[in-house]
Amino acid sequence: xxxxxxxxxGMVEGARWRKWVYFNVPMTVFIVGTLFPFYWMFVTAFRxxxxxxxxxxxxxxxxxxxxxxxxxxxxxxxKQTMFGTWMYNTMLIALASTVISLFCGLLAxxxxxxxRFPFAGSMGTGIFVTYLVPPTxxxxxxxxxxxxxxxxxxxWSLILTYPTFLIPFCTWLLMGYxxxxxxxxxxxxxxxxxxxxxxxxxxxxxxxxxxILSAGIFAFTLSWNxxxxxxxxxxxxxxxxxxxxxxxxxIRGDVFFWGPLMAGALLGSVxxxxxxxxxxxxxxxxxxxxxxx
Amino acid sequence: xxxxxxxxxxxxxxxxxxATSRLTARxxxxxxxxxxxxxxxxxxxxxxxxxxxxxxxLALFIAYPFVMxxxxxxxxxxxxxxGTFVGLKNxxxxxxxxxxxxxxxxxxxxxAIATVAKLAxxxxxxxxxxxxxxxxxxxxxSMLLPFIIPTVLSTLAWKxxxxxxxxxLNWTLYHAGFIQTxxxxxxxxxxxxxxxxxxxxxxxxxxxxxxxxxGLQTVSPELHEAAAIDGANAWQRFWRITWPLVLPVxxxxxxxxxxxxxxxxxxxxxxxxxxxxxxxxxxxxxxxxIGIVTGLLGEGAAASLAMFPMLFVxxxxxxxxxxxxxxx
Numbered sequence: 001x002x003x004x005x006x007x008x009x010g011m012v013e014g015a016r017w018r019k020w021v022y023f024n025v026p027m028t029v030f031i032v033g034t035l036f037p038f039y040w041m042f043v044t045a046f047r048x049x050x051x052x053x054x055x056x057x058x059x060x061x062x063x064x065x066x067x068x069x070x071x072x073x074x075x076x077x078x079k080q081t082m083f084g085t086w087m088y089n090t091m092l093i094a095l096a097s098t099v100i101s102l103f104c105g106l107l108a109x110x111x112x113x114x115x116r117f118p119f120a121g122s123m124g125t126g127i128f129v130t131y132l133v134p135p136t137x138x139x140x141x142x143x144x145x146x147x148x149x150x151x152x153x154x155x156w157s158l159i160l161t162y163p164t165f166l167i168p169f170c171t172w173l174l175m176g177y178x179x180x181x182x183x184x185x186x187x188x189x190x191x192x193x194x195x196x197x198x199x200x201x202x203x204x205x206x207x208x209x210x211x212i213l214s215a216g217i218f219a220f221t222l223s224w225n226x227x228x229x230x231x232x233x234x235x236x237x238x239x240x241x242x243x244x245x246x247x248x249x250x251i252r253g254d255v256f257f258w259g260p261l262m263a264g265a266l267l268g269s270v271x272x273x274x275x276x277x278x279x280x281x282x283x284x285x286x287x288x289x290x291x292x293x
Numbered sequence: 294x295x296x297x298x299x300x301x302x303x304x305x306x307x308x309x310x311x312a313t314s315r316l317t318a319r320x321x322x323x324x325x326x327x328x329x330x331x332x333x334x335x336x337x338x339x340x341x342x343x344x345x346x347x348x349x350x351l352a353l354f355i356a357y358p359f360v361m362x363x364x365x366x367x368x369x370x371x372x373x374x375x376g377t378f379v380g381l382k383n384x385x386x387x388x389x390x391x392x393x394x395x396x397x398x399x400x401x402x403x404x405a406i407a408t409v410a411k412l413a414x415x416x417x418x419x420x421x422x423x424x425x426x427x428x429x430x431x432x433x434x435s436m437l438l439p440f441i442i443p444t445v446l447s448t449l450a451w452k453x454x455x456x457x458x459x460x461x462l463n464w465t466l467y468h469a470g471f472i473q474t475x476x477x478x479x480x481x482x483x484x485x486x487x488x489x490x491x492x493x494x495x496x497x498x499x500x501x502x503x504x505x506x507x508g509l510q511t512v513s514p515e516l517h518e519a520a521a522i523d524g525a526n527a528w529q530r531f532w533r534i535t536w537p538l539v540l541p542v543x544x545x546x547x548x549x550x551x552x553x554x555x556x557x558x559x560x561x562x563x564x565x566x567x568x569x570x571x572x573x574x575x576x577x578x579x580x581x582x583i584g585i586v587t588g589l590l591g592e593g594a595a596a597s598l599a600m601f602p603m604l605f606v607x608x609x610x611x612x613x614x615x616x617x618x619x620x621x
Contacts, residue, residue, distance in 0.1 A: 107343040117340030134556030136577035141362035227559040243445035265446035288507040
């Protein structure tokens with residue numbers, strides 16, 4: 001450190017040293033630790049097979065990057081597997097279940113935040129409790145129910161079940177949001193003759209747009225991420241979602257196709273990463289709002 | 294939520310005023326006095342009506358499967374066979390099953406270690422992110438990536454990094470001189486459980502960090518300055534000022550995360566599949582193994598319902614805590 005910057009005073013030198021130990025070093029470790037797996041996914045997706053499968057102690061001049069990038073894994077992914085179909089399925093399922101959840105969540109959130117009716121409190125608690133029910137508790141009986149309703153191996157099996165963990169979250173988030181909107185705005189409209197539903201749809205919902213956006217983005221990423229229901233309810237390759245398809249079709253027995261696997265993981269992450277990067281603030285608001293209720 | 298409130302209301306009020314003036318411009322809307330319209334003005338009717346779609350879906354796909362799950366767990370059902378009522382036989386059989394005992398042990402170890410690590414690291418990262426530095430927004434945004442990227446996909450990247458033969462981690466550690474023989478990240482039973490915990494911490498820590506950061510931002514820096522003037526060091530300031538003030542957020546975040554971790558499935562399924570030699574099963578992966586792979590629905594349902602008592606306790610604690618905080 002000494003000699004850098006040219007500030008002679010010992011106290012400033014001390015402050016600099018402290019800043020390195022208490023901030024720069026830990027922050028760098030956090031950044032590298034958090035992002036390295038993604039970097040590795042990226043490098044592997046473009047690395048030729050000859051470079052991927054080298055004994056672990058082998059001398060390696062370019063261990064962390066490649067000088068011969070290749071698209072062979074991407075080509076394999078689209079030519080030899082149904083990756084494009086999986087992307088389409090995941091997108092369709094995520095969008096449809098998000099729309100359903102937002103619709104239900106808006107209505108329920110408004111009712112719980114604004115209206116007085118019997119058992120409102122206990123229904124609110126009930127919805128909150130279902131928020132805490134993990135899918136892993138119910139997947140076996142739910143698989144039976146999906147089969148009884150003849151929804152097995154169709155996108156509907158997921159479009160209808162994903163809202164069970166999205167609606168409680170959307171309701172809770174939007175309810176909190178509605179409570180911050182002054183009642184007077186609606187009352188004005190109602191004095192002017194608008195019906196309650198009209199006041200809700202035309203006054204309250206537009207003001208809640210940021211909350212709706214947060215809930216929608218969060219719901220979309222949660223559905224894109226879901227794995228267990230998709231694994232259990234879908235069986236034919238052309239119905240699968242990205243996480244299930246990549247895991248079940250690119251690992252055959254003990255053989256791992258690491259190049260295409262990482263290419264699939266990378267491309268499968270792009271839609272959520274893009275949406276996230278455009279709406280970081282809304283996503284964070286949704287996340288912290290979901291926690292605080 | 295609080296910090297978002299005022300701005301959005303100010304921004305929204307203009308739109309609302311516009312909307313109201315639009316409504317007053319067309320007084321015809323007021324004349325509608327049909328019986329349906331009147332019923333919809335009734336808060337009791339409208340409230341239940343608005344909740345109807347939500348309650349229907351939750352009843353069909355949460356409440357009904359729950360009741361059915363309890364029933365199946367008491368029967369000898371298997372794929373294609375409804376089975377007969379067998380009482381608690383499935384549960385008795387499970388409790389004597391060494392793999393199930395190991396899964397129960399793993400679940401508790403996994404939840405305990407991962408939760409403590411995520412909380413400690415998340416708090417540390419939140420405090421670091423709460424300072425001013427260059428490219429702060431970019432760093433903060435990129436720190437959440439592990440949380441938003443689909444778990445199975447990022448776990449596959451870890452599986453590749455942990456590969457017995459081609460592990461980049463082993464390569465780096467060996468060439469940096471830290472190890473002489475390779476670490477069996479996923480091949481050694483004890484190490485495999487640790488690896489699963491590492492990936493869970495990596496994935497869940499950002500959620501803690503960003504939520505706690507939101508809590509930290511509400512703590513007034515003046516409190517810290519005052520305490521510093523009174524001679525409190527950084528450690529004392531953390532425990533006496535920051536920790537008590539962010540405790541409510543910390544509690545809620547931790548309880549949420551405990552539920553998620555305790556009931557985890559996809560991370561373990563993708564990383565180890567419960568192996569090597571069934572040493573890393575959790576309740577959920579073992580339930581999948583028995584119920585779906587083997588097809589013994591009764592026993593599988595019982596294995597997944599074994600999570601219920603613990604989840605029930607956490608939910609009760611959470612409800613109680615939220616009530617208390619809201620009441621205060």
